[in-house]
Amino acid sequence: MSKILSATNGHKNLSTLTLNNGKPMPLVGHGLWKIPNENVADHVYNAIKAGYRLFDGACDYGNEVEAGQGVTRAIADGLVQRSDLFIVSKLWNTFHEKDRVEPICRKQLSDWGLEYFDLYIMHFPIAMKYVDPKIRYPPGWFDSGIDGTQIIQSSATIRDTWEAMESLVEKNLVKSIGTSNFNCASIMDLLRYAIVRPATLQIEYHPYLVQQALVDYAQSEGITVTAYSSFGLQGYVEMDLEHAVKTPHLFQNETVRKVAEVHGRVAVIPKSDSESMLKKNLHARSFDLTEDEIKSISALNCGLRFNDPLVYFGCLPIFA
16 A cells, blocks of 8 residues: 655645745655565655655665665656655664764665755654664664663753754755654754754644644644654554554545545555556545535544554653
């Protein structure tokens, strides 16, 4: 299944939006989480062929080398130029110390085969003990010690990490920097000292988790909000999260089905990586919901969060 990121900042009927630094970003993109490594290169290539220009990767996804191979092939075949693409990657928790940020960014760029990222995001507002990439990459959540079962935090502050990310902009290694999984308090703190303001905030956002106050605050500060897990539990059922397994699929919800029918959209998306399905998902930007439809879908909100370290590990309650 194509994993969609849809940016939400009030723009309508546009293929791109403008970030607070003046740079354009595609309105709909393709996420690379949980796509098997052996499929990623072909998947990215086919997605570019289908019309996707934004690809959302991360150190933690463990497939950036293969994603870069797909990009390289597409450019070599004349499907796109590098300037046509908007490549996003993320800084993992174990590289938050100031002196770790630039080296890992350069490694990720090398993995992708790129000279710069269009957007580089702090994946979580969590600083963890450094893990040497030569020992384990991607590092994951746990320490590389004897039993490898501990989550060990480091003393790096968000300010330390952000200042190091700002230097990436100065060195033209990244065009924009942003945040992910931040709450309002974390953003307020960041804005007090940020010289380069965050261009984006990437959050879990779907009808079961609307987070309206967070969205409103970020947008009031000129920060573009990008949604991940737009289809809710889809990517979490196979992780055996109890509340994901027991939650009704969004496409089976009567409210969602009715809205989908009105707009001529399928209510169920088959698990397919075909070019035709990629194109259908890309067309999410081709229609707008009415205010009443938005209200009816937003009314499904029940604060149900799937991507939460507290649920996974019983610690790091960053959303509490």
